[in-house]
Amino acid sequence: MATISDVAASAGVSAATVSRALNGKSTVAPELVARVRKAADELGYHPNSLARSLRRQETAVLALIIADVENPFFTAIARGVEDVAQTAGYSVVLCNSDENSDKERRYLDVAIQEQVAGVLLSPSGATTDLELLRRRGTPVVAVDRPLDDVDQVLVDTRQAAEEATCHLIAGGYRRIGCITGPAGIWTADARLSGYLRAVRASEIVDDNDLVRRTEYRAEGGRAAAMELMRLPEPPDALLVANSAQAIGVLEALAGHGARPGADVGVVAFDDVPWATLIDPPLTVVAQPAYELGAVAARMLLDRIASGGRTPHPPEVRTLEARLIERGSSRRP
Amino acid sequence: MATISDVAASAGVSAATVSRALNGKSTVAPELVARVRKAADELGYHPNSLARSLRRQETAVLALIIADVENPFFTAIARGVEDVAQTAGYSVVLCNSDENSDKERRYLDVAIQEQVAGVLLSPSGATTDLELLRRRGTPVVAVDRPLDDVDQVLVDTRQAAEEATCHLIAGGYRRIGCITGPAGIWTADARLSGYLRAVRASEIVDDNDLVRRTEYRAEGGRAAAMELMRLPEPPDALLVANSAQAIGVLEALAGHGARPGADVGVVAFDDVPWATLIDPPLTVVAQPAYELGAVAARMLLDRIASGGRTPHPPEVRTLEARLIERGSSRRP
């Protein structure tokens, strides 16, 4: 690996000049720039990013901490982040917090230790402590879930849940249940809140016992749906807050011989590729996941570029979700 | 951030002693070790990994280069890698090559430049050039797809394809088609080869025109299935090499009013969570993706630990896939 001094020697200048020429810093004679460029090319010189980072006290790496790598919603976010970061010359370290505050904290520690340039975080709990990052001046952007005093990119998920519930009501369903995520996870709370708002604004049954909170996994959805369907007065429709849960819910309904749409209306969050393969096809709330990641990455890069000079207060961008009506929320 | 000299000062020793004490290197007086530990704890000292890496010429980072982050098969691999790496104190940088040799090469460059400790790679083409990595002595492990002269963790995918095809033959299907990935991708070739082997060993129709190669995406699967179904003599069963393709295939079959199982037997690679949600449920070849990642990561860490002293020649581990028979490959 050629170093900066190799290039300097080859171009007949000092290492400092090479550095300046290659970084387009202060004014270097155009002729020297050309000579340096040529020498660097010939030697196949690439600056050692470790040394550079050590010196600059900052790496060209972003940390992306998400709750579940196996959830397509989050991988779509990751893709958005990656595409934007990539073109700006940044790498992305993907960290899987597993909806676990401890793991999340550990990854935040790693991020600090690795001196990443910025952190993208979808907080798993309410307990995220950003003090250390703040002290270092490392910018943070919250993705999909809010966080105090930092830039945020969210989905108007409450509005989406309300709309989805209204859609079920309009379809003639009257005992609508809600299966959402654990308390403390913002998206879970927001979806519940939107659901409640729609229910209460209408004449339909408002029964607390039709609400279930469970982890964002198939198993949770299955258990919740089974409980609800065993009720003396089971729901005639379900709003499901997450696609993994939806898998469990649909399995449970099948187990009960209840047909989506005809017997139990179903709307689930997140558009999944298999939504149209099942019968009837699944009505979903499609979230702009890729966009979420791309926008968040851009905000983070802006903060990084502005170098902690905080030229503007924390900003909140809210993207819209889109209801895609299919057979599972329609009586034949 | 406390540095090693802060700790040294606080413990009343030299920085060198702190380094040795904390790294458990050569013999340091037990009493001093204790004093250093205490000082380090009190100051919340964490070694600066940048400086350490610059000095050691190696980082505690693994690069994982996969073909598609949105494919659950690869995310499961990633999880396996991550879990193993994590417990060994390594971070993982996840890179998405998009089945694109250029992107792959770019990421390999990044890996070299970032001086990662090792690379896990599922090669997108046949053209992967490892010369630079080799020169640096960076160990490489191939995952899911082979690569010359390096450790490899593969699935016996040809065998699995053969078995799946035999299963279809045993089910009474006679014109079995095969939709596989692009030429040059090993898994695609191996699956085709297993399919051909089974077909040729039996008495059923062996027609080259029943084979289609297409990208590993839903769109590719859809197009291929449509073509096949429009044939004068369409297939009565399909072996599909990938779950994304399977989505397209199933959509195409539905479009043709062909029912999986009854009209067209279907077996697809990769067990997906929604396999049991569709009607009839999808017969799949379940690959041990998580295991694949975990085993590969362990092999890589072994190589790293042995520090290029190449104590053993390249090793190939082959894991078994499992056929899960469901309704889509059964005539009612």
Place this chain on the structure above:
DNA sequence: TTGTAGGCGTTATCAT
């Protein structure tokens, strides 16, 4: 056993 000193490759400061 412990300390001293040099260097990993860059970049920023200070001269010139």
Place this chain on the structure above:
DNA sequence: ATGATAACGCCTACAA
């Protein structure tokens, strides 16, 4: 505009 020099934080000969 350019060059010499120091420093980022750590590790490891080598010396004591």
